[in-house]
Amino acid sequence: ARLGVGERYLRKLFQRQLGVSPTAVAHNQRLLFARKLLAETDLPITEVAFAAGFTSVRRFNGAVRAQFRQTPSDLRRRSRPRVESGIRLQLHYRPPYDWGGVRDFFARHAVAGIEQVQPGSYRRRLSLGGIAALIEVRPLPRRHALELYIEDADHSRLMQLVSMVRRMFDLDANPAAIAEALAGDPLLEPLLHTCPGVRAPGWPTLYEATVRAIVGQQISTVAARSICARLTQACAGDARHPVFPSAAAIAELDNDHFPMPARRRESLQALCRQYRGREEQLDCAALEGAQGVGAWTLALAGMRGSGDPDVFPARDLGLERAWQALGGSDQALTRHAGRWRPWRTYAANLLWRSLNS
Template identity: 30%
Template sequence: MISEIQQQQYASARLSRDRRFDGQFYVAVLSTGIFCRPVCPARLPAEHNVRYFHFAQQALEQGFRPCLRCRPDSAPGSCAWQGVETTAKRALQLLSSELAAPVTQIAERLGVSERYLNQLTHKAVGMPPKRYQLHSRLLQAKRLLQQTSLPVTDVAIACGFQSARRLQDTLQRWCKLSPSQLRGAQHSQPTNEVSLFLPVHMPYNWPQVCSFLALRAVQGVEFVDSNGYQRHFKDNYGVLSVSAYFNENKGGFDIQLTISNPAQIQPAITTLRRVLDMDTNPAVISQSLIATGLPADQLTPGLRLPGAWSVYEAGCRAIIGQQVSIKAAITQLNTLVAALGDNQEGQVYFPSPEALAASDLAMLRMPGARKQALRDFASLINSCGDAVPCDEQILAIRGVGPWTLQYIKLRGDSEPDQFLSGDLIARRQAEGMGLSTELAAPWRSYLTIQLWLLASAQQAKSEQ
């Protein structure tokens, strides 16, 4: 539901066409039956003739069609999570990213019943989970049809539809459009190369993200330079490579995927958006950090939370990095990948949990107890399959404490509200500045990143 205050705010934002509001809400026009982004260049309708929605899926559910001019499916990820409880937020994220997963499976991953999941999504967005997932499939299909030359069959597979006919029928029902109408004169052709543009909420501090990822890049697996980020990885369908190049003028990233199967597209995009933190609203973050007592001139504009590619990889990084410097940890990680990583045709892939769990890790220079913790963590990940282990399972591993778990959640899950109180650098910075860290909630992960940045800047200045 849109409150009266939000209605007034959205009305003002719509008239301003300010790009900072792009992706935060959608505008539906009653007379045309079309919904748009607030930055749509079309003639502004009268206020009495519009309705507002937090999510594009809600507009589709109410019978509005997406605008072909501003393409609501191409907006940055929605920031309208405020007031939505954690489980509901996680549910909506999974429903919009796990497009082919049965709702029963998503409920299992959340640790709730399907009936309770239905109650959560009804309360959050006014529709059942299956319908929200269906609308998410439609929006992704529209994006792929308009931005790529993938055949309709491949688009259907990538978006979780059972067939091209099913995609066509669903598009016609909800959008009153066919795939050919969306694609226009562009011809489809089979290809394993997919190019897309993914928008972000500006400002976006690419130099900060670039420096963070470059310092921690794994040789052969990741490549980071001033222009962009590249990554090789494997999933159940085969190998995949992804490249992301920051385009400041367009306000987002130009993405290139080399795929083995079209079903890899959506999971790869979802993970990449999280790793590069594309959907955060920097204005909201800044307000929360200032509330702690952090001086405004100490803030990093467009601050982001760079993620690790998976919970498994974040855990390996955290355990190897216990009580050592970042440089020493990455040296050890590179040694591990060189010894156990899968090397195919010059491309290196992060070691599988099976390979790590079965190794004696003799190549690593670290205490035996830490090696055992690394093996135990890999065994846990392997036993969980596609599910994510719970906090209790991770903490049950000998040698894994609160700091390690928080790091895993901060970078592997990209949870926004993890202040690493056990981190010496972050704690000293917070105490030295007299910050009330709890006031940064629910964005304390960003406070951790900000304090690390301030400490690094201070160290660099002292070394000059």
């Protein structure tokens, strides 16, 4: 339903395009994730089974043998002793990868108390299942990968956590296809050479992306970051490991914690009251027509929270400045952006990137 199609039609699409059912694809993804955990971590095999979404170790063992012709113990690789309590995984991407642009994005938007950005790392806490998991991401350019370090995570949520991080750092993008499509525009072609491997970084959930977008309406990035930090502090209280505030926490805040116009506060709290305790159920279709969510907010939330590759936040001041610097007319930007389909998200990120190069 969240994809806008019925189950029967979805099964037909999978059979037509991939030759297998959605269930088979999901099963294969669980097995690939299990193999990754076996090869790169020292998690006990029982925990690997449940982390990969299997309901019993016996079924897990049978599935591994059927798929890989080896037992889980055979797949396990112990190349070096481990003394740390966390988990390290390598998350690969198609090169090139613009780490500098992604890092700078997170640095500009980092919320004090939650995120720390260094030249070679990004670090924050993510709330999953009521547990504040620590993640730290570092580039491994020679391996065409990012290293993900995880601590304090619910192992049954590891697959979800890795999926979040891949989306945040846009690791599944196809830079060759994007560059080929956008290089046909003479105004964008120089930017593609200046910033090869441009990515569209974002936030772990659509909920967080939407809150940030609403807070950021008609104000600077610095001001939006400051407001998010104040909301975080107000919601965290004495928490040892603050995380981005939940919908319930924001919904219950007093008015004096919101340094923003009353209508914007009302829009934000209305959204949070509606999705209190069920942030994961928020989708872009539900945002359309929501109080205080216009075209710019909807586009930005979709770009940063759902990984939509083809949205364009019209009338964004940063995009207009970048466009004018390239010699374009701001009146023609939205119309011209139609040429960039189906990669308008990446064209927008190229323009923003040009302002900060």
